[in-house]
Amino acid sequence: MIDLLSLHKQFILTHLKEGDVCADFTMGNGHDTEFLSKTVGESGKVYAFDIQKSAVESTRARLAAAGCPDNYVLINDSHHRCAEYIKEKIKAGMFNLGWLPGGDKSITTMRETTMPAVEAAIGLLDRDAVLTVAVYPGHPEGDAEGRMLEEYLSGISRFSYCITKIKIVNSAGSPYFFLIESK
Numbered sequence: 284m285i286d287l288l289s290l291h292k293q294f295i296l297t298h299l300k301e302g303d304v305c306a307d308f309t310m311g312n313g314h315d316t317e318f319l320s321k322t323v324g325e326s327g328k329v330y331a332f333d334i335q336k337s338a339v340e341s342t343r344a345r346l347a348a349a350g351c352p353d354n355y356v357l358i359n360d361s362h363h364r365c366a367e368y369i370k371e372k373i374k375a376g377m378f379n380l381g382w383l384p385g386g387d388k389s390i391t392t393m394r395e396t397t398m399p400a401v402e403a404a405i406g407l408l409d410r411d412a413v414l415t416v417a418v419y420p421g422h423p424e425g426d427a428e429g430r431m432l433e434e435y436l437s438g439i440s441r442f443s444y445c446i447t448k449i450k451i452v453n454s455a456g457s458p459y460f461f462l463i464e465s466k
Contacts (some may be wrong), residue, residue: 292318298413299413302327303322304328304374305374306329306404311379312341312342313342313346314345316355328356332362332364333358334390339358363399365407372412374408374411378401378416380425393428401435405439408465410465411464412465413465414461419458429459433461444463445462446461447464449462
């Protein structure tokens with residue numbers, strides 16, 4: 284059976300290499316931040332965002348325990364403000380929408396910040412770069428976020444970006460993700 288989170292990483296690795304700049308737009312517990320940090324190595328840079336201080340603290344501890352290089356900037360702010368922090372083009376970015384695993388499920392990503400965050404992230408993409416956006420439609424806001432993003436992404440020119448939706452079709456409530464590749 285397909286593991287969607289592992290599939291994200293496979294797509295990221297086709298674009299991201301040592302020395303590149305990338306972003307984890309929804310830091311959570313730092314799993315993706317760790318993956319990105321190790322992928323870009325000492326000469327690369329990772330920006331990671333989360334609105335919850337506990338996410339920043341657990342990520343910092345995870346990265347230290349995993350022996351990650353000192354190549355990351357952990358930002359306790361909303362992902363929709365990413366362009367205020369990232370001033371260079373990125374080769375990869377990751378979003379995992381929803382709530383902090385193991386955290387307060389009443390605190391979720393919301394359409395009003397997710398939309399400008401995804402728009403800004405697309406604007407930060409370098410040539411031949413990739414952005415993954417995981418959607419969790421099992422709760423009302425997650426379902427609404429997914430529908431909103433699909434409508435927006437379907438209107439973007441195919442001559443500038445290749446945008447794919449990867450979903451298990453016989454499981455309506457299962458997570459899925461969008462893959463946005465710049466040309």
